[in-house]
Amino acid sequence: MKWFLKCMRNYANFRGRARRKEFWYFLLILFVIALFAQIVYTLCFAYSPYIIYAIWLACLLPYFAVAVRRLHDTGRSGWWGGGYLFVCIAVRAVDYFSGTADAAEDGAVWIQQMGTLLILLYLLFLLVVLCLKGDTGPNKYGPDPKMVRE
Structure with a gap:
């Protein structure tokens, strides 16, 4: 969870470098949160993809930022x-x-x-x-x- 929160705090930081651990833990926790939210939402209400869309949209900028920093860590633009x-x-x-x-x-x-x-x-x-x-x-x-x- 530490890595996910670090990425969310650095949501607009496209400078510097990110370790593999930071990038992949961010994606893993994002996937688990989206899956959990979808299961809870489906059990309580009816199936709707909008909850997933909202989660992915909220995490889109942090994802791009950590992906850019991860590319920087490998020496690529x-x-x-x-x-x-x-x-x-x-x-x-x-x-x-x-x-x-x-x-x-x-x-x-x-x-x-x-x-x-x-x-x-x-x-x-x-x-x-x-x-x-x-x-x-x-x-x-x-x-x-x-x-x-x-």
Whole structure:
């Protein structure tokens, strides 16, 4: 819970570095909170995805901040995380402008499939990068978070 609260307190801090532990504990606790809230809400009321949407929306900025700091810890720019958004927009733009957005019978479904594959490959790349060990010692984004006293 300490790591989750640390990320929530640093919700708009895109500078510095974040350890793997900080990033993955934040995601784990966020998932557990959302799951628990959904179960309680479903048992007390009826199923509604809005409670999950509210939780994810409230944690969106802290997630982006800790992801950028995690990328910094591996020596990469935070813009690598924004690359996912760029890839998604580019793939959808190609779908739209090529006329394949809703033309499954044209035989041009391969454009959509290749776009989806590109998105999945980028997500896999980000997953690998976010799992990598951080740079030992200081890098251009700040001191090693393992060496900094909390």
